[in-house]
Amino acid sequence: MAILVCGGAGYIGSHTVRQLLAAGEQVIIADNLSTGHRAAVNPDVKFYECDIRDKDALKKIFAANEVEAVFHLAAYIEAGESVIKPLKYFNNNVYGMQILLEAMTECGVDKIIFSSSAAVYGEPERIPIDEGDATFPTNPYGETKLIMEKIMRWVSAAHGVRYVSLRYFNASGAIEDGSIGEDHHPETHLIPLILQVPLGKRDHITVFGTDYPTPDGTCIRDYVHVLDLAAAHLCALNYLRSGGASNYFNLGSGSGFSVKQIVDAAEKVTGQKIKTELGTRRAGDPARLIASGDKARKILGWAPRFDDVEKIIATAWNWHRTHPNGYDDC
Numbered sequence: 001m002a003i004l005v006c007g008g009a010g011y012i013g014s015h016t017v018r019q020l021l022a023a024g025e026q027v028i029i030a031d032n033l034s035t036g037h038r039a040a041v042n043p044d045v046k047f048y049e050c051d052i053r054d055k056d057a058l059k060k061i062f063a064a065n066e067v068e069a070v071f072h073l074a075a076y077i078e079a080g081e082s083v084i085k086p087l088k089y090f091n092n093n094v095y096g097m098q099i100l101l102e103a104m105t106e107c108g109v110d111k112i113i114f115s116s117s118a119a120v121y122g123e124p125e126r127i128p129i130d131e132g133d134a135t136f137p138t139n140p141y142g143e144t145k146l147i148m149e150k151i152m153r154w155v156s157a158a159h160g161v162r163y164v165s166l167r168y169f170n171a172s173g174a175i176e177d178g179s180i181g182e183d184h185h186p187e188t189h190l191i192p193l194i195l196q197v198p199l200g201k202r203d204h205i206t207v208f209g210t211d212y213p214t215p216d217g218t219c220i221r222d223y224v225h226v227l228d229l230a231a232a233h234l235c236a237l238n239y240l241r242s243g244g245a246s247n248y249f250n251l252g253s254g255s256g257f258s259v260k261q262i263v264d265a266a267e268k269v270t271g272q273k274i275k276t277e278l279g280t281r282r283a284g285d286p287a288r289l290i291a292s293g294d295k296a297r298k299i300l301g302w303a304p305r306f307d308d309v310e311k312i313i314a315t316a317w318n319w320h321r322t323h324p325n326g327y328d329d330c
């Protein structure tokens with residue numbers, strides 16, 4: 001039986017597909033290529049250019065393939081954009097989840113592993129953030145992820161679909177051979193933006209806020225390697241296969257690094273000075289986001305392999321320096 005990876009041509013999706021294949025799983029990809037890249041997908045994997053809001057197309061995929069479980073990584077992800085265009089996010093993310101679950105329940109597919117986000121917590125009430133902590137998203141993106149989790153919960157109760165929701169913290173890095181990596185248009189994430197400076201693609205990086213209540217005044221985040229996120233999907237699949245009940249987990253390294261620390265680490269990795277300009281705060285940025293990973297460790301048996309931020313940045317650098325124009329260089 002196959003795993004259907006929705007969003008398998010995206011950054012985290014493509015790394016997850018690689019790991020599924022390495023584990024001997026049969027994989028099918030559905031991706032509308034609105035943000036994903038055809039070149040991120042192995043040519044020998046069955047690929048459907050399909051939007052998850054197209055129920056007929058999904059049902060055709062389920063009719064043509066024996067699908068054991070769906071991995072859902074097909075959502076819009078830009079918190080800043082979601083504030084300006086909330087309906088775009090509610091349509092693709094929330095309505096997309098509804099249609100996907102309708103197609104799954106109508107076709108008898110009863111397992112789903114979902115890419116959720118630390119953004120469901122909003123401004124955290126304590127650090128490290130525990131799965132039981134309050135969820136008050138501060139932007140529509142985080143709100144959609146929370147609603148998507150709630151939809152799964154009710155559908156699970158009514159139709160027996162079991163789910164695992166994986167709340168990613170800051171996904172970063174790339175596969176070690178540098179063959180796939182992060183390529184967003186426009187790029188908004190810290191590490192790829194920093195690496196554009198030594199690539200000569202930008203003059204400097206702007207630090208968004210230097211007056212946060214943190215040791216150096218810049219925001220602290222929990223950077224977790226994309227291969228560790230991918231590995232967590234396999235742990236979640238095995239958990240559901242062995243009868244595990246629906247559940248949700250933080251996926252973070254448990255360590256926090258400030259924007260300044262990330263710039264310093266990138267200078268060490270690239271061997272080049274990275275010019276910074278000190279800017280104002282970006283709206284909606286919490287000062288500190290660090291995951292408690294205890295639950296995923298205990299229940300899923302997941303432990304991040306990359307525990308050193310320089311090693312994470314080194315894998316990102318390996319991708320970006322060999323593909324300065326992302327997938328256009330493939």
Ligand code: UFG
Pocket residue numbers: 077078079117118119168169170171188189190191193205206207208209219220221259282285289
């Ligand atoms: N930052 C800068 N300058 C930049 C870009 C980012 O200082 O040019 C700072 C941000 O203010 C933030 C940190 O770098 O403090 C990380 O920012 P990113 O945009 O890379 O990531 P976010 O923490 O904003 O968000 C990411 C994902 C979300 C997810 C969240 C969960 O993009 O989808 O992590 O922690 F919800």
